[in-house]
Amino acid sequence: MVATLRSLFARRFKEVPAVQDVSFDIDEGEIVGFLGPNGAGKTTTLKMLSGLLYPTSGEVRVLGHTPWKREQGLLSTITLVMGNRSQLLWDIPAADSLRVLQEIFQLSEHTYRASLDELTDLLELEPLLHKPVRNLSLGERMKVEFAAALIHQPRVLFLDEPTIGLDVTMQARIRRFVSDYNRRTGASILLTSHYMDDVVALCKRVIVIHHGRLLYDGALTGLAERMAPHKLIRVTLSHEADLASYGEVVSHEENTTTLKVSREEAADRTAQLVHDLHGQMLDLTLEDPAIEEVIDRVFSEAQVALAAGV
Amino acid sequence: MRQLLRVYRAIFVAEFQAAAQYRVQSVLWLLFAIIRPVVFLAAWSAAAATQGGRIGDMTISDFAAYYVAVTLVSQLTMSWNAYDFELEIRQGKLSPKLLRPLHPLHYSVVENIVFKVATMPALLPVLVLIAWTFQARFATTWGHVLLFVPSVLLAAALRFMFGWLMATFAFWTTRVHGIMHVYDRLVFLFAGQLAPLSLLGGLASIAYWLPFGYMLWAPSEILRGGASIDQALGMIAIQAMWLALSWLGFLGLWQLGLRQFSAVGA
Numbered sequence: 001m002v003a004t005l006r007s008l009f010a011r012r013f014k015e016v017p018a019v020q021d022v023s024f025d026i027d028e029g030e031i032v033g034f035l036g037p038n039g040a041g042k043t044t045t046l047k048m049l050s051g052l053l054y055p056t057s058g059e060v061r062v063l064g065h066t067p068w069k070r071e072q073g074l075l076s077t078i079t080l081v082m083g084n085r086s087q088l089l090w091d092i093p094a095a096d097s098l099r100v101l102q103e104i105f106q107l108s109e110h111t112y113r114a115s116l117d118e119l120t121d122l123l124e125l126e127p128l129l130h131k132p133v134r135n136l137s138l139g140e141r142m143k144v145e146f147a148a149a150l151i152h153q154p155r156v157l158f159l160d161e162p163t164i165g166l167d168v169t170m171q172a173r174i175r176r177f178v179s180d181y182n183r184r185t186g187a188s189i190l191l192t193s194h195y196m197d198d199v200v201a202l203c204k205r206v207i208v209i210h211h212g213r214l215l216y217d218g219a220l221t222g223l224a225e226r227m228a229p230h231k232l233i234r235v236t237l238s239h240e241a242d243l244a245s246y247g248e249v250v251s252h253e254e255n256t257t258t259l260k261v262s263r264e265e266a267a268d269r270t271a272q273l274v275h276d277l278h279g280q281m282l283d284l285t286l287e288d289p290a291i292e293e294v295i296d297r298v299f300s301e302a303q304v305a306l307a308a309g310v
Numbered sequence: 311m312r313q314l315l316r317v318y319r320a321i322f323v324a325e326f327q328a329a330a331q332y333r334v335q336s337v338l339w340l341l342f343a344i345i346r347p348v349v350f351l352a353a354w355s356a357a358a359a360t361q362g363g364r365i366g367d368m369t370i371s372d373f374a375a376y377y378v379a380v381t382l383v384s385q386l387t388m389s390w391n392a393y394d395f396e397l398e399i400r401q402g403k404l405s406p407k408l409l410r411p412l413h414p415l416h417y418s419v420v421e422n423i424v425f426k427v428a429t430m431p432a433l434l435p436v437l438v439l440i441a442w443t444f445q446a447r448f449a450t451t452w453g454h455v456l457l458f459v460p461s462v463l464l465a466a467a468l469r470f471m472f473g474w475l476m477a478t479f480a481f482w483t484t485r486v487h488g489i490m491h492v493y494d495r496l497v498f499l500f501a502g503q504l505a506p507l508s509l510l511g512g513l514a515s516i517a518y519w520l521p522f523g524y525m526l527w528a529p530s531e532i533l534r535g536g537a538s539i540d541q542a543l544g545m546i547a548i549q550a551m552w553l554a555l556s557w558l559g560f561l562g563l564w565q566l567g568l569r570q571f572s573a574v575g576a
Binding site: 073105 | 313320323324325327328391406408409411412462538573
């Protein structure tokens, strides 16, 4: 209360850098997952890349343009899709909003038709285009939002949580669509998502940031190798057995045991299990930990390091 | 230019459809637009009646003509874009507009025109009725009618640009309601809504130096024939000057504001 009253007269401001020293390149046709916990600076970075924000320092080039100069040449070739955000007029059918976009992006009737037909086909839009946007469900609206964001056939897509709030089927459809769009047009895509299924399905490469700093940039598969120093061995035997001597038991259900072993020892331990139990073994798999687990580990370790001032 | 007109036409069709769904709201807005000048007209008429039917050089019929003109001009020059802009910034709706190769100002231009086109047919008969009831006396010549056209267009543009000037403060504050309240009071006082500027007494000399009178009072005076042709031409020149200044001010503030924009809510 006292602080509130004081702030009426003398406000104190604290400058918090949202993003620092984040550098990366994205090639034409690449789909890159941009990962980080809430508040990591993902959306801030996307806003800078799309030209909505002026950074206090640093350099960004998108298709040869500096985004915040907002040159027509760039605005006509990029798009930013934000899940749960609408750019369509609420009260009228999406088809009419799309006509407005046709004129704004100066699309010829032929280009517009071809683009709309393609989007209608990929997103199954036909029954949705002529209903007022306010009458569409969240998933349906997201599909027409995608159409509005891509009607001008952008070459660079910034997708910020495009599947947020959607059911599993709709998420899968949007993922399929993004993948098809990338394949058909060769567009570059930078995608943030909290759903790892999106990232696993679409991105070979991921960039991980935390507290505005870059933690990892490389292959999705490499993330597990680098960030999770262990593997999981899942063994199913014909009877109950205690396998604690082979590694740390993570879970045990009926005759199936999951063991955590260090990455270096994984091959030896597996061989040893096969050697010792081959007569009783029904199944054995060796896998990386789930990507969610890896990411979670990365973030919590970064948090600890930050708290310790490392 | 031709391309811009195509864009305007497309936005017009879309916005008109949207506006058509809220006809009752438009009628209510119109009602508010009429009530205030009619109240002032009634008050000035009553005051004039107690002073032998005239205040200064204006008779009750002159007041009637003035307030009919003010109501029409007020409607034709109305601009609410600062409030819309604040909402767009706060709700993150400005961002998609900024990412299209069209300045966000253009959407407001068309929305503004749509509202006026949609409400004008309902307003005109009401104005005729008021003019007839209060026996409005217009001293308008064809010359006045001819000059009224550029004058009201300049006034609309001026009010619109001042609205945008106020709106750009939202880049810094994300709220412009407070600023707009002050601005609206200044318009109320100095634009000729409260009284024709000549009746403002000591405030009149200030009012002539401020831009607000050129948003309402000047075109209203031209329309009712209260200004000579020479005076009308002078008013139009001052309107053009204020418009140029507000445009330059807007360009500067907009560029500074964009640098400041934090794209909240988006």
